[in-house]
Amino acid sequence: MNRLVLDFAHMLAGTLVLLSFLQLYQDRLSALVNIFALHALVLALSVAWQAYIQDAPHLYITAAIALGFKAIVIPVALRRIIVKLGIHREIETVGGIGLTMLLGIGLVALSMVVMLRVTADADPLTREDLAFSLSVLLLGLLLMVTRRNAVSQVIGFMSLENGLVLAATGAKGMPFVVEISVAFSILIAFIVIGIFLFRIRERFDTVDLQALDRFRGERR
Amino acid sequence: MALIHSIAGQAIQMLVVLAMAPLLTGLVRKIKARLLRRAGPPITQPYLDLLKLIRKEVVLADNASWLFRVVPYVVFSATWVAAALVPTFQTGLLFSWSGDLIAIIALLGGARFFLAVGGMDVGTSFGGIGSSREVMIASLAEPAMLMIVFTLALIAGSTQLTTMAAYMNSSAVGLRVSLGLALIALIVVGLAENARIPVDNPATHLELTMVHEAMVLEYSGRHLAMIELSASLKLLLYASLIACLFSPWGLANQTSAPAVLVTGFGSYVFKVFVFGFLLAVFETSIAKMRVFRVPELLGAALMLGLLGTLLLFVSRTF
Numbered sequence: 001m002n003r004l005v006l007d008f009a010h011m012l013a014g015t016l017v018l019l020s021f022l023q024l025y026q027d028r029l030s031a032l033v034n035i036f037a038l039h040a041l042v043l044a045l046s047v048a049w050q051a052y053i054q055d056a057p058h059l060y061i062t063a064a065i066a067l068g069f070k071a072i073v074i075p076v077a078l079r080r081i082i083v084k085l086g087i088h089r090e091i092e093t094v095g096g097i098g099l100t101m102l103l104g105i106g107l108v109a110l111s112m113v114v115m116l117r118v119t120a121d122a123d124p125l126t127r128e129d130l131a132f133s134l135s136v137l138l139l140g141l142l143l144m145v146t147r148r149n150a151v152s153q154v155i156g157f158m159s160l161e162n163g164l165v166l167a168a169t170g171a172k173g174m175p176f177v178v179e180i181s182v183a184f185s186i187l188i189a190f191i192v193i194g195i196f197l198f199r200i201r202e203r204f205d206t207v208d209l210q211a212l213d214r215f216r217g218e219r220r
Numbered sequence: 221m222a223l224i225h226s227i228a229g230q231a232i233q234m235l236v237v238l239a240m241a242p243l244l245t246g247l248v249r250k251i252k253a254r255l256l257r258r259a260g261p262p263i264t265q266p267y268l269d270l271l272k273l274i275r276k277e278v279v280l281a282d283n284a285s286w287l288f289r290v291v292p293y294v295v296f297s298a299t300w301v302a303a304a305l306v307p308t309f310q311t312g313l314l315f316s317w318s319g320d321l322i323a324i325i326a327l328l329g330g331a332r333f334f335l336a337v338g339g340m341d342v343g344t345s346f347g348g349i350g351s352s353r354e355v356m357i358a359s360l361a362e363p364a365m366l367m368i369v370f371t372l373a374l375i376a377g378s379t380q381l382t383t384m385a386a387y388m389n390s391s392a393v394g395l396r397v398s399l400g401l402a403l404i405a406l407i408v409v410g411l412a413e414n415a416r417i418p419v420d421n422p423a424t425h426l427e428l429t430m431v432h433e434a435m436v437l438e439y440s441g442r443h444l445a446m447i448e449l450s451a452s453l454k455l456l457l458y459a460s461l462i463a464c465l466f467s468p469w470g471l472a473n474q475t476s477a478p479a480v481l482v483t484g485f486g487s488y489v490f491k492v493f494v495f496g497f498l499l500a501v502f503e504t505s506i507a508k509m510r511v512f513r514v515p516e517l518l519g520a521a522l523m524l525g526l527l528g529t530l531l532l533f534v535s536r537t538f
Contacts, residue, residue: 007395014397014531021527025520098519105526112534128534 005053009125012046013132016166017108020139020159024100029087029151033078036155040070043162050169053125059169065183066165074158074190081194082151085201100146107138129170136163150200150207154193161186230314234304237460240489241303241452242266244459244496251500266452270445278441281342291338292439292446295331299450302327303457307464309488310472310481311382320379321369324461325362328413328454332358335447339435346427350434353511357419357431360518361412364405367525371402372465374532385468401528403466408521410458412514414451417503419514422451429508456492463491 019039026032044067051059111134119127140160144153161182168179197207204211246263253260280288302324305315319327332354339351373379375398376387387393412419415432424430436447464471470487472480509517 003394010534011395011397011400014401017531018397018401018524018527021523025516097516101519101523105523105530108527108530112530116534131534 006125006128009046009049009053010128012042012049013129013166015042016046016162017132017135017139020136020143021101021104023143023155023159024104024139024146025097027097029082029149030079032152032155033075033082036078036159037071037075039159039162040066040075043165044071046166047169050129054172056172062165062169062179062183065180066162069183069187070158070162077190077194078151078154081197085151085197085207087149087151087207095146100142103146104139104142107142108135111135111138126170126172130167133163133167133170136160136166139163148208148210150193150197150209153209154190154197157193158186158190226312226314229310229312230304233308233310233313234300236485237303237308237453237456238300238449240492241449241456242270244456244492245452247493247496248455248500248503251497252504255500255504266448270449273440273445273448274442276441278443281344281438284342284438288338288341288438289443291334291341292443292450294334295338296446296450296453298327298331298334299453299457302331303453303460305381306457306460307381307385307471308460309484310476311385312473313382316380316382321373321381321384322366322379324381324457325365325369328457329358329362331450331454335435339438342438344438346434346437350431350437353431354435357412357514357518360515361409361521364518364521364525365409365413367522367529368402368405368409371398371525371528371532374529375399381464385464385471388465389468389471398528398531399466401524401531403462405521405524405528406462406465408517408524410462412518412521414455414458416499418506418509418517421508429511431511459492459495460488462495463488467491 016039019035019042022035023032023039026035044063047059047063047066051057051063112131115131115134116127119130122130137160140156140158140163143156143159147153147156164182165179168182200209200212201207204215243263243266246261246266249265250260250263301315305313305319305324305327307313307316336351336355339347339354341347369379372384375393375396376384378384378387393399411417415422420431421429422432425433427434432451436444439447470484472484476484
């Protein structure tokens, strides 16, 4: 019984890492949004499983928030933004996909090495969770770095936050207030970024953030 | 007595593989045709094709060397030996002491090398294009395949297919992410190696897109029959490999009673049928990739293999 519990938690967290890689692989915005929704769905499942094995009912609320906001509300909103901006067919990456994937593998290896060293005497469940969540977090950062388009950077930011939630639920005894406030700050950040997107679009006629560099005078 | 048993088992298994290979190809073609609402050729069509090709005379180019004539037989024998190493309906094969999963990969790699050399031998431009593309795909698929082997070998503690199948059949495996990743990567590699649709189209004769077909364009008669048969054998080999590693249920071993052997054979045929069906559905539902997209697909397979190996280090037992 205990082994299966661990295996299942392991599998869900591993699936999250895999989906982060799929985000790096996708080069179309609408497909990226779909995978982000799947990412959030798996996160919700993983959090619900943690709630079940830790016997912590408040985590079910976290799972419900992840499911409601991140798997449904935000992807739908993002999709509407993409359609409104008329960019649902384009995406540009900095550097090739293969290179990005290799960097991603490096980051996963790094986070495993770091986390497994640091948490040598923690219990195995927390240990795995922390290693996986650090890799999800770093992969989200990598997605933000390698994309020029503002919408895909938003998605990178959101999946980075998914990694944070995974870490928070893996550690036992995280106060509920913290999780709630993180979730809401993310939602507010999303709204602010959404407004900014339209402002950038109005001013520069594009959501390619390289336009901002040119405006600052960094690139001629 | 035991020796006779294992020799008989090995011989039966080799013959079964040889007899079933064209059937799988025909089955996939038939299901694909039915999915496109065509009647399609009968399932036995590949056998008839092979018979016809063997009876026809060989047309050789004037400048074809001895290598060109030898290549089909080398390719066929290497593929057949590789297929004989994979347990299909029973484990404990006579040959399995001599070759493990890595030896199978090496045999297939050798066959591919000779095929590419044969493609370039006559010096036509199509053969050259086909060979260079084939070698490019192979050079990307092979590292991915080796990573898959590493992952599976670390889990099962052996590269010997018999031991691996026995381990996968026991309850010690549990639920592992790495296995899932290895399965997806193995399917991608299998598609690339067998020239199936997202990488290459087995039915095309359009110059710009063909890879495998361009390479064997100069062959005719019994030479072509050998090459077609080894292509079918390779597809069946991958089907048996996936069946033996990821669904080894019903696999008999060499000391089993005849009834168990029959069950094992039935389950093997069923697994191959399911594989053919899924392959046909997948191929009809997806478009062929541009050649320049192939490295990304195979890079993803390599990445999955690497990730599978990495994830093993955080899983509980390792």
